[in-house]
Amino acid sequence: MNDTDIYRNQRMGGMIGKGRRTALIIVDFVNGFIDPEVFGGGNTRDAAEATVPVLEAFRARNLPVVFTRIVYADDGSDAGIWCEKVPRLRELTDSSPASHVIDMLKPRAGETVIRKTQASAFFDTNLGSLLRGLNVDAVAVAGATTSGCVRATVVDAISANFRPTVITDCVGDRALGPHEANLFDMRQKYANLVTSGELDALLA
Amino acid sequence: MNDTDIYRNQRMGGMIGKGRRTALIIVDFVNGFIDPEVFGGGNTRDAAEATVPVLEAFRARNLPVVFTRIVYADDGSDAGIWCEKVPRLRELTDSSPASHVIDMLKPRAGETVIRKTQASAFFDTNLGSLLRGLNVDAVAVAGATTSGCVRATVVDAISANFRPTVITDCVGDRALGPHEANLFDMRQKYANLVTSGELDALLA
Amino acid sequence: MNDTDIYRNQRMGGMIGKGRRTALIIVDFVNGFIDPEVFGGGNTRDAAEATVPVLEAFRARNLPVVFTRIVYADDGSDAGIWCEKVPRLRELTDSSPASHVIDMLKPRAGETVIRKTQASAFFDTNLGSLLRGLNVDAVAVAGATTSGCVRATVVDAISANFRPTVITDCVGDRALGPHEANLFDMRQKYANLVTSGELDALLA
Amino acid sequence: MNDTDIYRNQRMGGMIGKGRRTALIIVDFVNGFIDPEVFGGGNTRDAAEATVPVLEAFRARNLPVVFTRIVYADDGSDAGIWCEKVPRLRELTDSSPASHVIDMLKPRAGETVIRKTQASAFFDTNLGSLLRGLNVDAVAVAGATTSGCVRATVVDAISANFRPTVITDCVGDRALGPHEANLFDMRQKYANLVTSGELDALLA
Numbered sequence: 112m113n114d115t116d117i118y119r120n121q122r123m124g125g126m127i128g129k130g131r132r133t134a135l136i137i138v139d140f141v142n143g144f145i146d147p148e149v150f151g152g153g154n155t156r157d158a159a160e161a162t163v164p165v166l167e168a169f170r171a172r173n174l175p176v177v178f179t180r181i182v183y184a185d186d187g188s189d190a191g192i193w194c195e196k197v198p199r200l201r202e203l204t205d206s207s208p209a210s211h212v213i214d215m216l217k218p219r220a221g222e223t224v225i226r227k228t229q230a231s232a233f234f235d236t237n238l239g240s241l242l243r244g245l246n247v248d249a250v251a252v253a254g255a256t257t258s259g260c261v262r263a264t265v266v267d268a269i270s271a272n273f274r275p276t277v278i279t280d281c282v283g284d285r286a287l288g289p290h291e292a293n294l295f296d297m298r299q300k301y302a303n304l305v306t307s308g309e310l311d312a313l314l315a
Numbered sequence: 316m317n318d319t320d321i322y323r324n325q326r327m328g329g330m331i332g333k334g335r336r337t338a339l340i341i342v343d344f345v346n347g348f349i350d351p352e353v354f355g356g357g358n359t360r361d362a363a364e365a366t367v368p369v370l371e372a373f374r375a376r377n378l379p380v381v382f383t384r385i386v387y388a389d390d391g392s393d394a395g396i397w398c399e400k401v402p403r404l405r406e407l408t409d410s411s412p413a414s415h416v417i418d419m420l421k422p423r424a425g426e427t428v429i430r431k432t433q434a435s436a437f438f439d440t441n442l443g444s445l446l447r448g449l450n451v452d453a454v455a456v457a458g459a460t461t462s463g464c465v466r467a468t469v470v471d472a473i474s475a476n477f478r479p480t481v482i483t484d485c486v487g488d489r490a491l492g493p494h495e496a497n498l499f500d501m502r503q504k505y506a507n508l509v510t511s512g513e514l515d516a517l518l519a
Numbered sequence: 520m521n522d523t524d525i526y527r528n529q530r531m532g533g534m535i536g537k538g539r540r541t542a543l544i545i546v547d548f549v550n551g552f553i554d555p556e557v558f559g560g561g562n563t564r565d566a567a568e569a570t571v572p573v574l575e576a577f578r579a580r581n582l583p584v585v586f587t588r589i590v591y592a593d594d595g596s597d598a599g600i601w602c603e604k605v606p607r608l609r610e611l612t613d614s615s616p617a618s619h620v621i622d623m624l625k626p627r628a629g630e631t632v633i634r635k636t637q638a639s640a641f642f643d644t645n646l647g648s649l650l651r652g653l654n655v656d657a658v659a660v661a662g663a664t665t666s667g668c669v670r671a672t673v674v675d676a677i678s679a680n681f682r683p684t685v686i687t688d689c690v691g692d693r694a695l696g697p698h699e700a701n702l703f704d705m706r707q708k709y710a711n712l713v714t715s716g717e718l719d720a721l722l723a
Numbered sequence: 724m725n726d727t728d729i730y731r732n733q734r735m736g737g738m739i740g741k742g743r744r745t746a747l748i749i750v751d752f753v754n755g756f757i758d759p760e761v762f763g764g765g766n767t768r769d770a771a772e773a774t775v776p777v778l779e780a781f782r783a784r785n786l787p788v789v790f791t792r793i794v795y796a797d798d799g800s801d802a803g804i805w806c807e808k809v810p811r812l813r814e815l816t817d818s819s820p821a822s823h824v825i826d827m828l829k830p831r832a833g834e835t836v837i838r839k840t841q842a843s844a845f846f847d848t849n850l851g852s853l854l855r856g857l858n859v860d861a862v863a864v865a866g867a868t869t870s871g872c873v874r875a876t877v878v879d880a881i882s883a884n885f886r887p888t889v890i891t892d893c894v895g896d897r898a899l900g901p902h903e904a905n906l907f908d909m910r911q912k913y914a915n916l917v918t919s920g921e922l923d924a925l926l927a
Binding site: 184186188189191192220221222223224226228229235236237239240241244 | 841
């Protein structure tokens, strides 16, 4: 029995019902997660480019858009254990270009940019409260990396009772094995997966 | 360049320093996650058996032990979106044997059993506060499934500034592909990985 | 200048706009918070009696109702620093009648009873996630004590972007000075205050 | 029976045991909470002045110091329900002097400044995780206002299993009635209360 069959036999991998109002969460599409010399590479640039029209679609419908960036204090005072495991995270200081959202997805006034220090966009941030204030019950997730901040954000989203959708061509990773493996896990257990071309159905 | 090299080039996959005091977190080793007819199968039974001597070692050293179980109200009133994605979770009611910790790892008086409704043992529970009260700064994680509640718990542990160690032969999954893929992710980004045979070094 | 004028001059004490859907949160109306020999006394019994018709009104409108109780493990393993400050909290074990919701407000099937170990009903619990899953954006709060678990719950409610209303005759305290002082604080900074007779306007 | 007797009869108002390592949390001593034309007045300036030697004492002992400020985005995108209740909070934007820590308590490199949008310094922030990373199990709290952000922070501190101490002459409020009432509540239920002159005993 292959892996997919095992999950099907346990009745996993089904679809979550559609929400009433969906926000777009763009996770860590910052310069440092595109650049292969920092934390990028693989298909992260392609994913960022595929997110441009998705962002435009959400804006055109006046649906909420939230960006995230990992940011540590210049003096490193809020760097924790994760920075021990992944030491170059410390480079993502407020003043470093590596921590800034990429130009092609530049946030507009009114679009919140969440500052975070951990993988999940919900962890120790006001993202959950903010989404509730916006009357949102579903999130569509783009960003990098699939196996890191995207996965952690999606797991927290469903845990907090938001309906998560992963836009498969809008999430990217430095290495394709983990990218695919995490898409598998999210499809089986935590989210609906759609391509950006299927977006209209999601938002209708 | 293979996946491991990509991570090494970005200086991931290193070791987290040792903590002062480690708690053992036994995640969802309940009947329903051993039984292949519910959510178990694969190497989950082997992992549970390998956890028996680890539990004894923590007890012998008087180190804290915490168990978790997924539990929903009998009337389903606290089932959320995750139960839409994984409908059989609703079977894990308080009165169902499927939600009870397996006999071979039976909790003793003084060992807290955390009730949870989501994947992470930290999410919407008092686990983080409890560990702080116990003066713990590191956690060793056993349980099921590697790609589910173990992974989610490990990510939240490091996010909350606990030093996480995954005991590789004490975590199991219904399917081995996701088991291995999630061990890879955790080793690269979120935890130290050791076998139960290497436990003494961890706790020394 | 009296205290109220000071707040008015800083533009506090105004009204929060009405929500779309309101849940009733009945905080710790358990036997031990009515009994003056445990944690009750003062106007807690009167407040509980005034809550009976409010509960019926929410049920008649099919609006969500959530109860809370403070519960510690029989072995005391999850008692923390709050139990050092208030040692008799440890008596509120699962099996003790003191921790059970009073008969006159007995929960029905489908009405969640949140187990908590701290003052706020939101702290380390799934209340926030549950309310989001119920499509709730406002909470009306009854319970005991005004200066304790009610106040803490109301502050967390507005912090999490729920619109809080305190039902003034349905909250009670062991001592009337703190009861009044905390109503003042909540009126100025955290909630709308209404009597149960004004409930219809709130829910219309 | 007076209020204090009622609490004593229920065995409240006792002392919490001393911690191993105490951090100083300076809550919202920003320009806008000193200025009576914004959110200050009363004894807030006196409290800030009394905090200067306390801050020096913590620095001299190399104990952790954390500051907080309320900050909203310039475009108001993260203002929530609390800003409906207290509309002038929206003035506390990143670029406004009103949101900046007062000069007499200027943070040094290595002292984290927590950005928050709600009353409690712990709510939707990484303060709890940060303190754990610093191996802290107790907090001494100074700041403004006693009935607002200080009270909310203290309640969350004990809820998260930190041992809280309120430095009574280092917390201030715009109006003295609520200041006193909240000191009463915290002394009875949530914290130890000491004057800055008693600090040595606390930290010994």
